[in-house]
């Protein structure tokens with residue numbers, strides 16, 4: 001294996017693997033920062049280093065911590081605030097709060113598969129000597145809550161190992177790690193850690209390092225300029241986000257400083273919905289002239305009660321034709337997979353036996369939620385009777401319904417055009433408010449680019465020209481002027497440009513779409529002695545074909561290795577690699593949930609243990625072992 005390293009000073013080196021590993025040497029002994037994978041070994045051999053005294057980790061992410069073989073006496077130091085995520089990471093994998101109804105993302109993804117032994121924990125300002133160097137710890141949160149920077153004073157210079165605070169001049173490794181709530185849950189906090197990140201960068205700037213060495217990225221010899229460029233780029237990117245954000249409708253106080261900024265879309269007034277609609281919870285309900293009901297979404301048992309009250313007479317006779325005396329639920333549409341739209345669907349389906357219809361992309365998630373780990377995911381399993389594809393149309397009483405894949409608020413989202421009684425209503429799920437588009441959670445996969453994400457949604461709205469747009473959380477209907485539609489499209493195009501500049505990728509989506517590489521199923525039950533199946537799905541966001549290599553890393557106790565598999569994915573499309581996993585028939589399965597990290601190489605670039613899948617063991621061998 002080729003080793004590739006550079007020398008920063010007589011005693012300090014950096015190995016450039018899938019991450020940068022700092023190598024501080026004292027004769028044939030070394031202290032390593034963020035060693036990950038086996039590759040640093042070749043560099044160590046080349047440098048004549050025979051022993052490792054100490055390892056320091058900047059933060060808990062698996063892609064910079066996993067896989068380095070530790071010697072018996074090696075000290076392992078981690079940020080004190082993240083120590084549990086190194087030592088007792090099993091609590092994360094076994095706690096349902098980190099599996100379902102995901103609204104908070106701290107600790108974030110990329111947790112170690114198994115806990116590691118830690119000897120030292122570090123807090124702000126701690127200093128220690130090692131060999132020829134003096135080390136200082138700075139707490140520098142942002143990329144993760146507990147990230148630290150290690151300052152190394154050696155050979156008359158000062159080097160800052162700054163974790164993933166900054167990738168290169170004006171660049172970040174990803175944006176989804178910065179998803180963090182300020183006055184809200186993390187779910188609503190797009191780029192919410194930017195203030196923390198800014199403070200941390202300023203803190204690093206104040207100690208005047210000679211160079212910044214990022215975990216992911218390029219060694220920066222002009223830290224001042226690199227930091228300025230990033231702060232400027234971030235401010236620009238955030239401005240383009242706020243300009244058309246739906247969140248301004250829900251949380252206006254968060255955006256006071258942005259009011260009436262140039263280029264920001266004004267917030268539209270709503271209008272009254274037609275009289276044959278009802279709205280409760282996240283549910284919209286259409287009542288036909290014949291007294292049938294078309295229901296959309298069921299996030300809570302209250303929705304069922306509301307419908308039963310309507311059926312019991314309620315306000316029906318007052319507001320609608322006197323001829324309607326009963327109300328029969330005949331069709332049910334699911335807009336998207338979020339828990340506040342699907343949690344009570346099983347109860348709804350038992351109470352109102354009717355046809356359940358949804359888009360094919362939504363159906364994939366709601367019929368098998370265990371296969372996914374996505375924001376706001378619900379464990380409720382929905383029975384789907386009819387799957388729609390883009391443009392499928394049907395008649396329901398006096399209305400014509402047309403279904404669309406509508407990758408707005410989330411990629412796994414549908415839209416429904418309902419025409420009849422003189423109106424064209426578009427049920428956009430959670431995708432718009434009067435303030436704009438609803439893309440405040442990077443985990444929702446809001447892709448940028450032509451004919452994907454909101455660009456696709458807005459073009460569809462332009463083509464369909466609905467008289468009313470509906471959001472599941474908003475009582476009023478609304479529409480957009482041509483100028484507002486154009487403002488949203490123009491801002492999206494500007495975002496594609498400035499976010500592409502923000503990341504070291506050829507398209508913004510790699511830094512924004514947390515799920516561009518994903519395991520399917522994310523979680524599955526496997527029977528001991530049988531064969532499990534795992535598909536690694538990869539979205540190629542580039543406008544050229546790309547090669548991807550995947551290799552699931554099985555637990556060492558299984559005594560088997562899977563060979564890496566490769567695939568070439570055409571431009572702007574999804575590809576996948578399938579693996580068969582022979583599950584051992586008898587296992588020392590302490591804890592039945594097995595985390596299998598997947599090592600990814602994309603376009604020749606190693607990403608380390610970039611994703612994971614979960615296997616829940618069942619079967620006789622396990623029971624036998626437990627007895």
Ligand SMILES: [Zn+2]
Pocket residue numbers: 059061064143164
């Ligand atoms: Zn990281």
Ligand SMILES: [Zn+2]
Pocket residue numbers: 336338409430
């Ligand atoms: Zn939603």
